[in-house]
Amino acid sequence: xxxxxxxxxxxxxxxxxxxxxxxxxxxxxxxxxxxxxxxxxxxxxxxxxxxxxxxxxxxxxxxxxxxxxxxxxxxxxxxxxxxxxxxxxxxxxxxxxxxxxxxxxxxxxxxxxxxxxxxxxxxxxxxxxxxxxxxxxxxxxxxxxxxxxxxxxxxxxxxxxx
Amino acid sequence: xxxxxxxxxxxxxxxxxxxxxxxxxxxxxxxxxxxxxxxxxxxxxxxxxxxxxxxxxxxxxxxxxxxxxxxxxxxxxxxxxxxxxxxxxxxxxxxxxxxxxxxxxxxxxxxxxxxxxxxxxxxxxxxxxxxxxxxxxxxxxxxxxxxxxxxxxxxxxxxxxxxxxxxxxxxxxxxxxxxxxxxxxxxxxxxxxxxxxxxxxxxxxxxxxxxxxxxxxxxxxxxxxxxxxxxxxxxxxxxxxxxxxxxxxxxxxxxxxxxxxxxxxxxxxxxxxxxxxxxxxxxxxxxxxxxxxxxxxxxxxxxxxxxxxxxxxxxxxxxxxxxxxxxxxxxxxxxxxxxxxxxxxxxxxxxxxxxxxxxxxxxxxxxxxxxxxxxxxxxxxxxxxxxxxxxxxxxxxxxxxxxxxxxxxxxxxxxxxxxxxxxxxxxxxxxxxxxxxxxxxxxxxxxxxxxxxxxxxxxxxxxxxxxxxxxxxxxxxxxxxxxxxxxxxxxxxxxxxxxxxxxxxxxxxxxxxxxxxxxxxxxxxxxxxxxxxxxxxxxxxxxxxxxxxxxxxxxxxxxxxxxxxxxxxxxxxxxxxxxxxxxxxxxxxxxxxxxxxxxxxxxxxxxxxxxxxxxxxxxxxxxxxxxxxxxxxxxxxxxxxxxxxxxxxxxxxxxxxxxxxxxxxxxxxxxxxxxxxxxxxxxxxxxxxxxxxxxxxxxxxxxxxxxxxxxxxxxxxxxxxxxxxxxxxxxxxxxxxxxxxxxxxxxxxxxxxxxxxxxxxxxxxxxxxxxxxxxxxxxxxxxxxxxxxxxxxxxxxxxxxxxxxx
Numbered sequence: 001x002x003x004x005x006x007x008x009x010x011x012x013x014x015x016x017x018x019x020x021x022x023x024x025x026x027x028x029x030x031x032x033x034x035x036x037x038x039x040x041x042x043x044x045x046x047x048x049x050x051x052x053x054x055x056x057x058x059x060x061x062x063x064x065x066x067x068x069x070x071x072x073x074x075x076x077x078x079x080x081x082x083x084x085x086x087x088x089x090x091x092x093x094x095x096x097x098x099x100x101x102x103x104x105x106x107x108x109x110x111x112x113x114x115x116x117x118x119x120x121x122x123x124x125x126x127x128x129x130x131x132x133x134x135x136x137x138x139x140x141x142x143x144x145x146x147x148x149x150x151x152x153x154x155x156x157x158x159x160x161x162x
Numbered sequence: 163x164x165x166x167x168x169x170x171x172x173x174x175x176x177x178x179x180x181x182x183x184x185x186x187x188x189x190x191x192x193x194x195x196x197x198x199x200x201x202x203x204x205x206x207x208x209x210x211x212x213x214x215x216x217x218x219x220x221x222x223x224x225x226x227x228x229x230x231x232x233x234x235x236x237x238x239x240x241x242x243x244x245x246x247x248x249x250x251x252x253x254x255x256x257x258x259x260x261x262x263x264x265x266x267x268x269x270x271x272x273x274x275x276x277x278x279x280x281x282x283x284x285x286x287x288x289x290x291x292x293x294x295x296x297x298x299x300x301x302x303x304x305x306x307x308x309x310x311x312x313x314x315x316x317x318x319x320x321x322x323x324x325x326x327x328x329x330x331x332x333x334x335x336x337x338x339x340x341x342x343x344x345x346x347x348x349x350x351x352x353x354x355x356x357x358x359x360x361x362x363x364x365x366x367x368x369x370x371x372x373x374x375x376x377x378x379x380x381x382x383x384x385x386x387x388x389x390x391x392x393x394x395x396x397x398x399x400x401x402x403x404x405x406x407x408x409x410x411x412x413x414x415x416x417x418x419x420x421x422x423x424x425x426x427x428x429x430x431x432x433x434x435x436x437x438x439x440x441x442x443x444x445x446x447x448x449x450x451x452x453x454x455x456x457x458x459x460x461x462x463x464x465x466x467x468x469x470x471x472x473x474x475x476x477x478x479x480x481x482x483x484x485x486x487x488x489x490x491x492x493x494x495x496x497x498x499x500x501x502x503x504x505x506x507x508x509x510x511x512x513x514x515x516x517x518x519x520x521x522x523x524x525x526x527x528x529x530x531x532x533x534x535x536x537x538x539x540x541x542x543x544x545x546x547x548x549x550x551x552x553x554x555x556x557x558x559x560x561x562x563x564x565x566x567x568x569x570x571x572x573x574x575x576x577x578x579x580x581x582x583x584x585x586x587x588x589x590x591x592x593x594x595x596x597x598x599x600x601x602x603x604x605x606x607x608x609x610x611x612x613x614x615x616x617x618x619x620x621x622x623x624x625x626x627x628x629x630x631x632x633x634x635x636x637x638x639x640x641x642x643x644x645x646x647x648x649x650x651x652x653x654x655x656x657x658x659x660x661x662x663x664x665x666x667x668x669x670x671x672x673x674x675x676x677x678x679x680x681x682x683x684x685x686x687x688x689x690x691x692x693x694x695x696x697x698x699x700x701x702x703x704x705x706x707x708x709x710x711x712x713x714x715x716x717x718x719x720x721x722x723x724x725x726x727x728x729x730x731x732x733x734x735x736x737x738x739x740x741x742x743x744x745x746x747x748x749x750x751x752x753x754x755x756x757x758x759x760x761x762x763x764x765x766x767x768x769x770x771x772x773x774x775x776x777x778x779x780x781x782x783x784x785x786x787x788x789x790x791x792x793x794x795x796x797x798x799x800x801x802x803x804x805x806x807x808x809x810x811x812x813x814x815x816x817x818x819x820x821x822x823x824x825x826x827x828x829x830x831x832x833x834x835x836x837x838x839x840x841x842x843x844x845x846x847x848x849x850x851x852x853x854x855x856x857x858x859x860x861x862x863x864x865x866x867x868x869x870x871x872x873x874x875x876x877x878x879x880x881x882x883x884x885x886x887x888x889x890x891x892x893x894x895x896x897x898x899x900x901x902x903x904x905x906x907x908x909x910x911x912x913x914x915x916x917x918x919x920x921x922x923x924x925x926x927x928x929x930x931x932x933x934x935x936x937x938x939x940x941x942x943x944x945x946x947x948x949x950x951x952x953x954x955x956x957x958x959x960x961x962x963x964x965x966x967x968x
Binding site for chain 2: 039134
C-alpha cells in the first residue's frame, strides 16, 4: 500500500511520519515513534488504554487513523512529567495505590489530566463519570478516584500559590 | 565499640518490612508509560503472525487454499496443520491431560478456532493475508447444551478419541463425556438425605465467563539458529512450566529454551495455559529464522482464549428442623468446551471443587463432577480463584440461602449456627481437606455489627410493606456471604500440573555492601511482588526493603517455580522467601559470632544485626556481616552470602471472610445500585495492608462484573454473542461502588510468617454476596433461585415473573 506523509506535533516535538493511510494512530505512536506508553486493550474504543490527548481532547487512538491527526497536537503519557519531575497525577497514583498491573495507567492518567483541565474542581461523581471511558481490571477504581481528587486539590493549591 | 544503636522501633521502621503500607516500587515505570509489556518489544526483522479463525462452531475443513494469501506483498508464510504435523505439533497437550488442536486438523470444534497462521511483515499485512486465505467448510450439527451431549444421536465432537473408553481421569461412558470425578461418601450422604427432617434442593448455575485481562495474550518467539537457543517473551503466568512443557513437546533441550515473562497487564488465570499462538510463533520463527510476534486482539481473547466457570451444580442440603446442617450432595455438570484445557492439578480434574462444604461443619457430604465436551472454546481456568473454589463458594453460599428459605430461618443465623468453631481447627472436612486455621464467628459478628444487620432487616421489611402499598418501586437486598478459600497449591505429594510438582522458590544474594537481589519462581501480573516480597525479606534479614531488588520471570536467571495463579505466590513463594532469608541469617550468625569472638550461640538477632547476649553494645550489623562474608577469611566458612529455598508447603492455606452487600433494586428497570459493601478478610499475617486493600477492591469489582452482567454467551449455532467489550460487561468507575474493608488476623500455623494469600478471596466471596443480595431483595415475593449474571434484563424478568409488574 502506498505510504503518505503525516505531520503532527507529539509531546512538543514536530514529527513527519511516512506511513500507510490505514495506519491507526496508536500503531504510529507505538511502533513508528516508539511511544509505548499508550496500550491496546480492545481495539474498539471501549477500554481507553490507548487514550492520548489530541488538540485538547481525549481520544482513543486505536480508532483514529494517523492520517486524521495531520497537523494535530498530540500528548501521550510520555509527555506528562519526567523521571526527575513527575506530574502530580503520577505522584498521586503512586501515593494512593491507583494502579496494579499498570496496563490501563498511561491512558487513565492521560484522561485524568484532560479531565482536570476541563473541570479543575470535580466532585467524586464527576471524576467517576469523567473516567468512565477508561477501564481498569485491577483496582476497582476506588484508589484511582482518590488519586485524581487528591491531584486536583494539589494542582489547585499550586495554582493559587503561583 | 560501636556507635550508639538507634532504638528498635526506629530500626524496624527503616526496614519497611512486614505489615507496612510500603509504596510500590513498580509504580515509577508504570505511571510514566515505561512498563515493558510483550507488545512493546521490537526487534530487527521481526515478523507478525495472525490467525485465520473458524466462523463455524462445528464443521469439517474440506480444503485450505493459501495461494492468494502467499501472493500478497509482505506475506512470508502461511502455516496449516499439515505443516505442523511432520513436527508433531499440530496437536498439543493441555494442562488437564487432554490434547488440543494447534491448528484445525480436519475439523473445527468451536467458533474462532485457529485454522491457519499467517506470517507477514506487520500486523496490517498479516490481516490482509488472513482475509485472503480460502477455507472451505462443511457445517456439522452443533452441540451447545451439555445436558444433550449424551443423548441418542448427539453429534460426536472428538472423533480423535471417540473410541477411547479411558481418559486422563478414568472411565469415559460416551464420546462426549470426559471424566467423572467423585469426592466423599455417596451412600452415607444419600442415607442422611433420606432420613433428614428438612431437605432443600436447587440447581445452582455458575455461568461461563472470562478473565479478560486488559492486556490480551501474546508472545515474541525468537529462534537463534547460530547458537541453537530459543527465546520466548510472553504473557506467561508460569514461565518455568512453559519452558519444561515446550521442551517436552518440541524436543528442544530445556537449557536451550529461555522463557521470559516481561511486565504482564493482568492475568487472572487467563495466562496460565499454553495457546496455539505460542506454538505457531515458535514454529514460524524456526521456519523464517527471524523473531515472530503474535498478539491476540480482544475478540480473539474473548472467543478463543481460556474461559472460566460454566458449572451446573445440582445441590441437595439437609438439616434438622432447627437448622443444624446434616448433609450435602452436589452433582456438577461441567461444560469444558471442545478440549479439556482446565488448569487444575492433575489429581483434581474439577479443581478444589470439593471445598464446597464451605465454612460449615457438615458431617456427611458427596460431590460428583461430570466433565462434558461441547462446541465451545476450551478453558475452564481459575479466573481469580484457586481451581474452582469460586464455583464451590458460590454453590454453598447459595445453598445456605435456599436452605434458610426452606427453614424459614434468618440466613445470618443459619450460617453462625453451622460455622466450624474456632476450637475445631485444624478441621477435617467431610470431603477430605484439613482446614489449617480459622475463627469464623469473630469476623461474622464484627461484620453484622458493622453494617447494622438487624436495622437493615427492619428497613427491608418496611420497604416490602411500602412496596405492597404502592409507595415505592425499589426493593432492598441484603447479600450475605461467608467464604472459605483453599489456596497455595500446593503440597507436591498431591499437587502437580502435568507431573510438575507445585513447590516454589526464592534465591537471595547479598551484595558485599549490604544490599541484595532476590529472584523467585513466581511472576507478578500487578500484584506488586517486587514490593511485598522485599518486605518479607527485609523483616527476615534486616536489610531495608528499598535495598532489595526483586526479579521474576526469566527462566535463565530465576530459580524454578510453578508461577503465579491460585493465590499461591504468598503461601508458597512467600514461604520460600522467608525460608531463604532464614538460611542467610543462619550463616550471618556464624560470621557475626566469629567477628565478635564469641560462640555462635552467644549472639542473638536484633532487627538488623546480631548482638552479643547481655552486651547490647557489642554487635555486627547485617551490612558489616555482608562485607565480611566476602572479604574476610573466616575459618570453616565459605565466602559469600547467598541462599536458595525450594519450598514444598505441608498444607494449603485457608483464607476466609465475611462480606455483606446492601443493594437497591428498581423493579421496573431492573437497574441496581450498591448502597454499601462491607468486606472483612482474614488472610492471616498481613504483609502490606495497602496492597491487600487494593487486591480486595479489584477482586470485588471483578465479582461485581461476574454477578451482575459479565458472561460468555452462545447462540444455538455456537456463535459467541459476547465477543467484544460492547457486549462483554466490564464495570466502569460509574457502576463500581466504594468498598468498606476490614480484617481479622488468624495466622496460618504452618506458613513461616503465617500469611495465607488474599488476591482471590474478594472474587470468591464477592460473587455470592452480590448474587445473594439480588435474591434476597425478591425473597419476600417468592424467589428462591435465579441464574447469574443479574443484568438489568434478567432482574426485570425476575420481577415480571414474580408478578411485580402487574
